[in-house]
Amino acid sequence: MTHTAVIGALLTQRGQEMSLREIAARLVITKGAKKGQPPLPRNRHAHAARARRTDSRRTARVRAGRH
Template structure:
């Protein structure tokens, strides 16, 4: 990877402090900083997950407020049968509760509703 970076003319340059200079991608400094940044990323991830777990144990909900309900799902399923795009379906729906009341859900929310519904239908035991 260091060779690809060097061939592309990419290097590491410190503009201030004690390390002020240019460093080649294959240098020791580059390797040390890459390792430290990877460790820092893992540390931040672990701390974030610990915070989520702590919040859940206190009864807090992680993520945004739910804007969907059974009536909206019913309308989404009806509109899907009309071969409308996710964007068109979202534009025809209204959020009925919370801060976003009166707005439209995003196409991603519509897609999530459909995926969850389809997964629940597929997981339900067959009757008959």
């Protein structure tokens, strides 16, 4: 699907009062090596945000001289 088609489908589903979680659960890759799989693991974003927070805290401690 093109970006325009994806946006159109998303707006249609939101118009049917589907939540973003419900819509995301229906997403599937249609071509390539990952065909049939969801585009992202479920907790990837939460994991990345947690990693950034931990790294930021570690950097701040090092800069303050508290290892």
